[in-house]
Amino acid sequence: MTHGSECLLRLYEERLELEDYQNGVPRWCNGCGDNAILAAVQRLCRDEGLRPEKTVFVSGIGCSSRFPHYMNTYGFHGIHGRALPIAQGVCLTRPDLKVFVNTGDGDCCSIGAGHWVHAVRYNMNIKLFLHDNQIYGLTKKQASPTSPAGTRSNTTPRGSYLEALNPLTVTLGVQNVSFVAQAADWIPELLYDIVKAAYRHKGFSFVRIIQRCPEFMPNQFDPWMHDPQRTMLLRHAQGITPSEGLARVYRNVREHDPSDLERARAVASCIDPVPVGILYRNEEVPCYEDLRRSTKMRTAAYVKAGLEAEFDKFTIWPEEARTPAAA
Amino acid sequence: MNDTLLLQPETTAASTSKTVTALDEHIVEVLSDSGEGAQRCGQSLGAISARMGNGVWTVEIIPAEIQPPARSVEGASGNRVRIGACGITNGGDESDLAIAFNEQVLLGRLRAGEFKPGATILLESMWRGHSDPKIAASYLQTHQELVKAGYRVYEIPMERECLKLVQDARKGKNMFALGMLCSIYSRDMALAREQIALTFGKKNRSVIEANVKLLDAGFRWAEANLDFKYRIPAARPSVPQIVVNGNTAIALGVLASGMEVCAMYPITPATSASHYLSEVFEKVGGVVHQAEDEIAACAFAIGASYAGRCALTITSGPGFSLKQEGIGLAVMGEIPLVVVNVQRGGPSTGQPTKAEQGDLLSAMFGSHGDAPKVVMAPCSIEDCFYSIITARKIAETFNMVVVVLSDAALATSQQPFPRPQFSETWIAPPPDQGEIPPGARPYDWDEVTGLARRFVPGQPHGMHTLTGLAHDRSSHVAYDPQINQEAIRARSLKLAALAKTLKAPPLYGDPEGDLLVIGWGSTKGAIEEAVGALREQGHKVASMHLRFLQPLPPGIKEAMRRFRQVMTVEGNWCDDPADEIIDENNRRYSALAMLLRARYLVDVDCWSEVKGQPIKPGAIRRALIEKLKASRDPKDAMP
Numbered sequence A: 001m002t003h004g005s006e007c008l009l010r011l012y013e014e015r016l017e018l019e020d021y022q023n024g025v026p027r028w029c030n031g032c033g034d035n036a037i038l039a040a041v042q043r044l045c046r047d048e049g050l051r052p053e054k055t056v057f058v059s060g061i062g063c064s065s066r067f068p069h070y071m072n073t074y075g076f077h078g079i080h081g082r083a084l085p086i087a088q089g090v091c092l093t094r095p096d097l098k099v100f101v102n103t104g105d106g107d108c109c110s111i112g113a114g115h116w117v118h119a120v121r122y123n124m125n126i127k128l129f130l131h132d133n134q135i136y137g138l139t140k141k142q143a144s145p146t147s148p149a150g151t152r153s154n155t156t157p158r159g160s161y162l163e164a165l166n167p168l169t170v171t172l173g174v175q176n177v178s179f180v181a182q183a184a185d186w187i188p189e190l191l192y193d194i195v196k197a198a199y200r201h202k203g204f205s206f207v208r209i210i211q212r213c214p215e216f217m218p219n220q221f222d223p224w225m226h227d228p229q230r231t232m233l234l235r236h237a238q239g240i241t242p243s244e245g246l247a248r249v250y251r252n253v254r255e256h257d258p259s260d261l262e263r264a265r266a267v268a269s270c271i272d273p274v275p276v277g278i279l280y281r282n283e284e285v286p287c288y289e290d291l292r293r294s295t296k297m298r299t300a301a302y303v304k305a306g307l308e309a310e311f312d313k314f315t316i317w318p319e320e321a322r323t324p325a326a327a
Numbered sequence B: 001m002n003d004t005l006l007l008q009p010e011t012t013a014a015s016t017s018k019t020v021t022a023l024d025e026h027i028v029e030v031l032s033d034s035g036e037g038a039q040r041c042g043q044s045l046g047a048i049s050a051r052m053g054n055g056v057w058t059v060e061i062i063p064a065e066i067q068p069p070a071r072s073v074e075g076a077s078g079n080r081v082r083i084g085a086c087g088i089t090n091g092g093d094e095s096d097l098a099i100a101f102n103e104q105v106l107l108g109r110l111r112a113g114e115f116k117p118g119a120t121i122l123l124e125s126m127w128r129g130h131s132d133p134k135i136a137a138s139y140l141q142t143h144q145e146l147v148k149a150g151y152r153v154y155e156i157p158m159e160r161e162c163l164k165l166v167q168d169a170r171k172g173k174n175m176f177a178l179g180m181l182c183s184i185y186s187r188d189m190a191l192a193r194e195q196i197a198l199t200f201g202k203k204n205r206s207v208i209e210a211n212v213k214l215l216d217a218g219f220r221w222a223e224a225n226l227d228f229k230y231r232i233p234a235a236r237p238s239v240p241q242i243v244v245n246g247n248t249a250i251a252l253g254v255l256a257s258g259m260e261v262c263a264m265y266p267i268t269p270a271t272s273a274s275h276y277l278s279e280v281f282e283k284v285g286g287v288v289h290q291a292e293d294e295i296a297a298c299a300f301a302i303g304a305s306y307a308g309r310c311a312l313t314i315t316s317g318p319g320f321s322l323k324q325e326g327i328g329l330a331v332m333g334e335i336p337l338v339v340v341n342v343q344r345g346g347p348s349t350g351q352p353t354k355a356e357q358g359d360l361l362s363a364m365f366g367s368h369g370d371a372p373k374v375v376m377a378p379c380s381i382e383d384c385f386y387s388i389i390t391a392r393k394i395a396e397t398f399n400m401v402v403v404v405l406s407d408a409a410l411a412t413s414q415q416p417f418p419r420p421q422f423s424e425t426w427i428a429p430p431p432d433q434g435e436i437p438p439g440a441r442p443y444d445w446d447e448v449t450g451l452a453r454r455f456v457p458g459q460p461h462g463m464h465t466l467t468g469l470a471h472d473r474s475s476h477v478a479y480d481p482q483i484n485q486e487a488i489r490a491r492s493l494k495l496a497a498l499a500k501t502l503k504a505p506p507l508y509g510d511p512e513g514d515l516l517v518i519g520w521g522s523t524k525g526a527i528e529e530a531v532g533a534l535r536e537q538g539h540k541v542a543s544m545h546l547r548f549l550q551p552l553p554p555g556i557k558e559a560m561r562r563f564r565q566v567m568t569v570e571g572n573w574c575d576d577p578a579d580e581i582i583d584e585n586n587r588r589y590s591a592l593a594m595l596l597r598a599r600y601l602v603d604v605d606c607w608s609e610v611k612g613q614p615i616k617p618g619a620i621r622r623a624l625i626e627k628l629k630a631s632r633d634p635k636d637a638m639p
């Protein structure tokens, strides 16, 4: 596979600042939760020292999918629902790149739902952030699969009909799941910790971020923002240990061992209080790219040798040149 | 026959009194229930003949179902082999001889008119005395009908003869049949035994020996009991040749092109290319990724291409439809991508195993908006191999999507071609990871050619966000109408730039005359054979075959001017002007004819057939004769 030319020798540690990851002024609405996600991710890039040229953010279509434009890294703003397979193609061929996906609840859980399920199964080293505002933002307020039953929208003026899909339980139900976490855009400290844990996990990290859309879902999450008791902080020595300050505000803390899949599924089903933290992590799940990638340098000679061996299988030799093996 | 005799390989004919008829060519079919090995028998005959230096074209006869009931019309499985004295470029016309393991598998082929009048039929005779009276009666009835219809029918006790050597005649009858065919066509038995050793090479010696015994027995039986024998002269080949079908040739092309990723979702008739590729790609460091659907496969290939090296996705009709949105993205983002569409009968699920050339227009105009992409169509098995190498090169030189339109006919046919000589230029250099110079932008479209340098992730100072939205030279989302105009112009110009590098396609036949036939894709051999036959009768005709459909190569209009009439021959629908309500205002033309009419303002006619079978040279010949006749009639002449 392709190997980007790694810098052989870094003579000095170049420290990058937040500005080095920022690109332009985001065009999200005031108070849009996407801004908080952007801030957390830019901080992550700086703190982890990601090389901007070695980092790729892939997205689909939606307000949230504009994310890559605001990063000073490589970005791929693709088509609705297909960010994951695009990111997988990048990830498979370029082990030297850090690959992220930003996607919305429509992008991931509706049009791209098939890819989402399979992405969990592939478990490629991709960090996915699901910006879940429970509505279609870009297309101006239609119900999404994660809209709670009864949500009034332009396509459901009398309220949506179906129970909301729970992205956490779905993901935790798929074979090969290796990392599932939930964050809320209005608790930036935890959001950062969770994004960082997701980054450090090797495999497919699925982070659902509950994201405010003041434009189309004003006050949707107010009950949770105003009452800290309705947030269930997941704490564990192997997971996230909230700071003292945070623990003073959020007192509804639950010890949760992220290696326990059964418990993770139970916690995931809980909608009120809403769990925040790492639900599940398993470092043992093999990554698809590690199973598939070739470690050989693909020189012309190497390709030629493989090709000639195949030609040999199908060759009819003229009488005098017939190989002894075939005679 | 006694056992000791059977153990000795035989080369001499048991009966020498037969007259041997010399033939220019013959078409043979081997038909059985699936699982009885007729495919292997036919393929082996093809390989042996090719090794003897005959021109050969073999086509698989595939039942549509996986396990069709035994002795059923629709269950016919087998192989059709055209053997000629010199170059054979297509499957030819109706068959001259068939070996059938039961009468039912013959019927479908018979009803489809696949046999010449008076063709020779070698029929397994075991059914005549079958314990089930219905089966025996069916056999007798078919036998009588065949005789009455004038076929030369030979009843052969294949089962009985095979049981002398093996316990289960189902496994082995095909080699007995091969032995018979070797006798009938005076094949070189040393080569035949060698071929068996090659075919069963992976298995142990006893398997090979058992099969060689059956081969010899079949040969001897035919020598002793059949009253005819043919000889098709051959010239021993002087260069090494490759014998593969079109799909394997495509897969070999993928290896040779240096591509690293093939993303696919299984679909007939493209799948066999991916099967073979899955087998071998890893040996050269490549990956076949079976995605969750065609949309994902296309997106995966786009991601891999974007990341540095052109990737490939391979599919057939329905999957091609699903990939259209992704193809548009690659066009917009100017990401190189090779899309192989092994066309099958459509629309919808259509005829999965059958040949059709129905996707030309969707390949050219598919995806919404103005989405210029390159469309190529290989015209032979050999061309399947080279087309992929060319497609990869074009994709990366022009940062474009290249669609390669093969079809089910090429996919399942075999024709020997000279073993390619590897060239390092087939393979792309490793992706550029150097620094992007200051000021350079990801879409610095050249004023004249529309070309822009490709930025690859990992290149310092090249950071930008590729987007499927309209964008300016910096890849910023463009709201300015002028920018959109400029960008569409640039993407369009690339086709013109590519067209400038293409050569005029050669004419086959007369340099000027009464009729020019234009074709594309798998029909080349059949069209040229028909044109050749007409020229022998004194007609002034020629054909031109297009490998590039978009952009079109130069020289087409000039060639058309030198002929009184122009007509395409295609495997996609056109209305018949003779139909009651069809007239010049509502007639739907075949795809290429429509394109040529629109582009060159020439009154191009068309003739087509959509029977799911490769178009036969005889059918084309008749259509051309009709056309020539009609044009002599002044009221039908061109305005």
Ligand SMILES: Cc1ncc(C[n+]2csc(CCOP(=O)(O)OP(=O)(O)O)c2C)c(N)n1
Binding pocket: A061, A062, A063, A064, A065, A080, A103, A104, A105, A106, A107, A108, A131, A133, A135, A136, A137, A138, A139, A144
């Ligand atoms: C194939 C296709 N169908 C529909 C659309 C229109 N569309 C764009 S974004 C979107 C939904 C976005 O919702 P979500 O993914 O939740 O993102 P948000 O805007 O809420 O961040 C839709 C339906 C499209 N761009 N492409």
Ligand code: SF4
Binding pocket: A027, A028, A029, A031, A032, A033, A034, A063, A064, A133, A137, A138, A212, A213, A214, A215, A216
């Ligand atoms: S519409 Fe909603 S999701 Fe979109 S930018 Fe505005 S607040 Fe954010």
Ligand SMILES: [Mg+2]
Binding pocket: A062, A104, A105, A106, A131, A132, A133, A134, A135, A136, A137, A144
């Ligand atoms: Mg949304």
